[in-house]
Amino acid sequence: MNDKQTIKLTYREALKQGMLDALRNDDRVFLMGEDVGSYGGAFAVSKGFLKEFGPDRIMDVPLSESGFTGAGIGAALGGMRPIVEIMTVNFSLLAFDQIANNAATLLHMSGGQLSVPVVIRMSCGTGRQLAAQHSHSWEPLFAHIPGLKVISAGTHEDARMMLQPAIDDPDPVILFEYTAMLNMEGEIPADIQSVDISKARVRREGSDISIITYGSGVYKALGAAAELAEAGIAAEVVDLRVLRPLDTATIVASVSKTHRAIIVEDAWQSVSISSEVSARIMEKCFYDLDAPVERLCGIEVPMPYPKHLEEASLPQKDQIVALVKKIVNYG
Amino acid sequence: MVEYRMPSLGADMEAGFLREWRVKPGDHINRGDIIAEVETQKGIIEIEVFDEGIIGELLLKIDDKVPVGTLMTHILTESEAKTGMKVGEKEEEKVPPKEAEIEEKEAKVAGEAATPPPAIPTPPPIPVHRIRASPLAKRIAAERGIDISLIKGSGPEGAITRKDVEEAVTTQPRPLSEQASYDAAQQPTPEKSTTDTMRMAIAAAVSRSNREIPHYYLQTKVDMSLALAWLTDTNKQRSVKDRLLPVVLYVKATARALEEVPDMNAWWDNGLQRKKDIHIGFVVSLRTGGIIAPAIHDANKKSTDELMKDLSDLIPRARAMRLRSSELVDSTITVTSLGDNTVETMFGVIYPPQVALVGFGGIKEEPWAENGMVGAKPVLTISLSADHRATDGSTGSRFLTELKKYLNQPELL
DSSP states (O other): OTTSOEEEEEHHHHHHHHHHHHHHHOTTEEEEETTSSTTOOTTSTTTTHHHHHOTTTEEEOOSOHHHHHHHHHHHHHTTOEEEEEEEEGGGGGGGHHIIIIIITTHHHHTTTOOOOOOEEEEEESOOSSOOTTSOOOOHHHHHTOTTOEEEEOOSHHHHHHSHHHHHHSSSOEEEEEEGGGTTOEEEEETTOOOOOSSOOEEEEOOSSEEEEEOTTHHHHHHHHHHHHHHTTOOEEEEEOOEEETTOHHHHHHHHHHHSOEEEEEEEESTTSHHHHHHHHHHHHHGGGOSSOOEEEEEOSSOOOSSHHHHHHTSOOHHHHHHHHHHHHHHO | OEEEEOOOOSTTOOEEEEEEESOOTTOEEOTTOEEEEEEETTEEEEEEOOOOEEEOOOOSOTTOEEETTOEEEEEEOHHHHHTTOOOOOOHHHHSOOOHHHHHHHHHHHHHOTTSOOOOOOOOOOOOTTSOOBOHHHHHHHHHHTOOGGGOOOOSGGGOBOHHHHHHHHHHSOOOHHHHSOSOGGGOOOTTSOHHHHHHHHHHHHHHHHHHHOOEEEEEEEEEOHHHHHHHHHHHHTSOGGGOOOHHHHHHHHHHHHHHHOGGGSEEESSSEEEOSSOOEEEOEEOTTSOEEOOEETTGGGSOHHHHHHHHHHHHHHHHTTOOOHHHHHOOSEEEEEOTTSSOOOOOOOOOTTBOEEEEEOOOEEEEEEETTEEEEEEEEEEEEEEETTTOOHHHHHHHHHHHHHHHHOGGGO
16 A cells, blocks of 8 residues: 555444435436434534435434334335434344344345345444443344345445445345444545455465454454564555355465464354354365464453453453464464 | 363264373373373283363262263363362263163173163263364375374364375375385376375285185184183283283284294295294275284394283384384284174284284183083184295194294293
């Protein structure tokens, strides 16, 4: 990236520009969600949108996730390209029936006649000490459901560029954004036009171990890889990006090269994305493994309120470094 | 805390005798340390540990015979040892099953192979013999024909990793059959693995032997009471590691008999060529399949102790394929013993250019008539495969008679 022109911006700004592009590109696109209009979004991502696009396209909705998500699905069936913002992933459970039973199934139930081109954005993970009911990582729940595409913006580039292909997709897409990263600054190539939402991406190449992660794990893994490089360990960082359908080929290619893998995610470990990735590694490249696959996941407790306990509940860079060293130095 | 259980030292092992503890409670041990000696049908095996820690209470007494999987001791962490953690509280694991039970089980397994033996409650066997290796390490070892059981793992809990195998590739030499292959026309194709190569070399050797050597076969039986009594007696005076196994007597008796019947100690190369020195090729089965028959040099001049030492040195080296070239090519006769299994008689294929092969079966209790009396005796069947170009049946018969004589008078050995 050094030899290219880059733009520096916050994750929040990246999300905002992504939405502005989408709204400007296509009149059928509109944003609906709690406080997205007059208030400018709970996280100020849609600040100023109401003024530019008016209340028909920047739509404040009642505090009823099931209702407005269902309305968004209906609008998509009717030919619109709605962006439904569920303020945080925690409230998505109230809309779960609409998502799992309607958005995900209607193409099938209609015998292929009805596509549901809705994008449902939700802010995910811990924020600033929001405790057990407002800090969920529900990626595994959504990634479980056939009929959905589930993507996760773990970098500024994806925060900036993932929305458009999600809108262009004829099927329902769940887009996870990360509250904790909103103020984080990052660089993206100035000339970037688009990203795909079908493939995982190798964010850093390495030969000794694959650190497979997504979402808020990506920068932690990259930080760990940089530190490991100083210790002489070449860690490869794979950003899954697409949690459903998983890009198994990229995972297998990486692990077949490095022969070792750890999987890092904020979600609770049991029945998680890492469970699935681990199983696929075992199924597809067992004979390439030189060490057991290991996982660093969220501790299986309701998220504590105190800051230090919140941090202790999630995988951190130092833990990634320590675990990788343990695995690699044995072999 | 790690539970340390009686390991299985082979698929056929049901139980083992604890012959010696090399550690006492509170000892600090490292991975690879030997903590005990266990006797099986195959001799006394030094038992290694794959964990680091502090030895807990010793749950077996010397000479206890227990089934595979029986808890022997615990390996504690520093903190567990400090807090004085008591181990082995589970009473049923602490008390090894009675020996009679085991004997009964063995008898049943041996005698009633057709009917499934009744379930006897034993602790679940821990597959300690299973080799801990990464899938990648196993794959590479298989591809390159490396015997992974000989590799010491550097990974967690002694697991063998790719690095360990790759290091072994550079140190394990090619197997004997490839080096000593007398039939240059049968050179294996390069893409074959070592195991395949060895198989092909053996195939070539036995095919040529069968094609060229007109074999004749003789068989005799020996009452081993005296020999076994002599062994028991002499072993009483020996430390555990110096004890003799019956196979030493086979080798020594063969060597002595060859002194008496030198025509058997020869090569066939455009005629019978007697050999002055007696070098006995001893057949060793490799775990990966295939056999190697390294020479025990000057077997007739060595004492039984020296021969035991030779065997203890030779067999592991043969399995590790770390033999010396002289051991690969010098043999003047071959001895093979299938006594570990139930086989009584084996009629072997002579390894050219040698002219004879002696096969020892297992010692089995049989009715034995002598002086008008019938009694149960431990009986050994010895067979001879000999080259009819080189010798006739009467020579072979004389040889077996001599061999039998020495086994009946083990003190002469």
